Amino acid sequence: MLEKPAIAGGTPVRDTRIFYGHQCLDDADCQAVMDVLKSDYLTCGPKIEELEQKLCELTGAKYAVAVSNGTAALHVACLAAGIGEGDEVITTPITFAASANCALYCGARPVFADINDKTYNIDPESVRAHVTGRTKAVVAVDYTGQSTQLDELLEICREHGLLLITDGAHSIGTKYKGRPTGSIADMTTFSFHPVKTVTAGEGGAVMTNDRALYEKLMLFRTHGITRKPELMSRESGDQGTIGSWYYEQVDLGYNYRMTDIQAGLLISQLNKLEKFKARRREIVKKYDEAFLQIPQVTVQQEIPESDTTRHLYILRINPEKLTIDRKQFFDALGAENVCCNVHYIPVYYFPYYQKLGYQKGLCPKAEKLYEEIISLPLYYGMSDQDVDSVIAAVKKIAAYYAR
Numbered sequence: 001m002l003e004k005p006a007i008a009g010g011t012p013v014r015d016t017r018i019f020y021g022h023q024c025l026d027d028a029d030c031q032a033v034m035d036v037l038k039s040d041y042l043t044c045g046p047k048i049e050e051l052e053q054k055l056c057e058l059t060g061a062k063y064a065v066a067v068s069n070g071t072a073a074l075h076v077a078c079l080a081a082g083i084g085e086g087d088e089v090i091t092t093p094i095t096f097a098a099s100a101n102c103a104l105y106c107g108a109r110p111v112f113a114d115i116n117d118k119t120y121n122i123d124p125e126s127v128r129a130h131v132t133g134r135t136k137a138v139v140a141v142d143y144t145g146q147s148t149q150l151d152e153l154l155e156i157c158r159e160h161g162l163l164l165i166t167d168g169a170h171s172i173g174t175k176y177k178g179r180p181t182g183s184i185a186d187m188t189t190f191s192f193h194p195v196k197t198v199t200a201g202e203g204g205a206v207m208t209n210d211r212a213l214y215e216k217l218m219l220f221r222t223h224g225i226t227r228k229p230e231l232m233s234r235e236s237g238d239q240g241t242i243g244s245w246y247y248e249q250v251d252l253g254y255n256y257r258m259t260d261i262q263a264g265l266l267i268s269q270l271n272k273l274e275k276f277k278a279r280r281r282e283i284v285k286k287y288d289e290a291f292l293q294i295p296q297v298t299v300q301q302e303i304p305e306s307d308t309t310r311h312l313y314i315l316r317i318n319p320e321k322l323t324i325d326r327k328q329f330f331d332a333l334g335a336e337n338v339c340c341n342v343h344y345i346p347v348y349y350f351p352y353y354q355k356l357g358y359q360k361g362l363c364p365k366a367e368k369l370y371e372e373i374i375s376l377p378l379y380y381g382m383s384d385q386d387v388d389s390v391i392a393a394v395k396k397i398a399a400y401y402a403r
């Protein structure tokens with residue numbers, strides 16, 4: 001007799017609900033925040049520089065610019081890249097809307113390339129097929145934490161004079177051919193939202209090795225204002241009348257600063273990145289081993305070049321082998337008290353993008369993927385028992401509704 005899923009009247013695999021993600025904060029994190037609160041600087045202080053230094057050490061990038069969130073990081077990266085009216089920016093539809101919105105903020109048009117249907121990352125060949133005379137940059141997303149095919153993407157970008165921006169919101173700690181995310185693309189952005197591997201509450205950063213891009217990122221972070229004489233327009237003859245208070249706004253920037261409170265928390269979180277990474281890996285391995293045995297689901301493939309810190313675990317159902325669809329599978333997991341999510345709805349499905357003229361059918365592989373995916377719980381604080389109950393729920397549902 002097959003065990004009945006809770007949604008069909010059986011007993012759930014667990015009595016408490018588990019969610020797809022949760023931050024992990026300890027006493028050291030709380031103390032780090034307290035220390036900043038008692039210090040002289042709540043913002044624009046020494047914790048920002050310390051954080052930027054730490055991010056450089058961690059990624060091997062020359063420069064880091066801490067900003068208020070991952071979306072702001074993408075926006076200043078696009079501004080620094082000189083993206084503007086009439087330009088095109090190629091990205092993937094399987095991402096959070098911010099990866100495409102950053103092009104719209106600059107007056108440019110996002111162009112969606114399709115994905116590789118095994119790794120779910122942007123397909124370099126599809127990127128190549130979408131390059132036009134107007135293309136200025138590629139925003140490639142390390143979806144679930146797995147690195148994109150950076151060599152192939154860089155080759156296309158160099159060939160056509162485009163900048164490569166990696167949206168690394170999922171991939172802090174990941175390496176490509178042994179080099180950390182953040183040191184390879186022209187710019188890499190991070191997000192430190194609470195669902196990500198390490199958190200600042202809200203926070204983001206842009207990494208680059210290019211001095212000129214770095215100077216621009218710093219300007220766009222704070223209003224386009226500078227105190228650096230070499231960036232100012234004042235005449236040398238003004239020297240006598242201009243005091244140390246003097247600064248200039250030389251471009252139109254924003255207030256995208258991170259506070260020292262956030263930086264203090266993030267520095268403390270980054271001290272635990274290796275630990276977080278190892279546990280996430282362990283959980284992914286358990287899931288992979290279990291799900292490879294079940295023909296009703298498919299496991300995400302990894303390129304050998306990527307040494308991945310996994311942010312999301314994607315369960316892909318195999319509709320030909322099931323009598324239920326993704327929504328029914330998702331609801332059945334919920335009834336087992338395994339509360340999942342879906343990452344992502346293709347960006348151009350949203351009404352805002354539809355109004356801009358994007359139509360369904362643009363990226364068939366991405367659209368098919370969207371119909372079949374469920375994000376399972378994956379975070380540092382999960383116990384082995386939690387992991388086992390998630391596996392048990394998936395197995396029970398897959399067996400009961402097998403075709």
Ligand SMILES: *Cc1c(COP(=O)(O)O)cnc(C)c1O
Pocket residue numbers: 069070071072095096098099141167169170191192193202203204
């Ligand atoms: C979280 C996320 C962002 C945005 O980051 P915020 O810090 O929430 O602004 C951008 N891109 C991807 C892929 C993300 O997952």
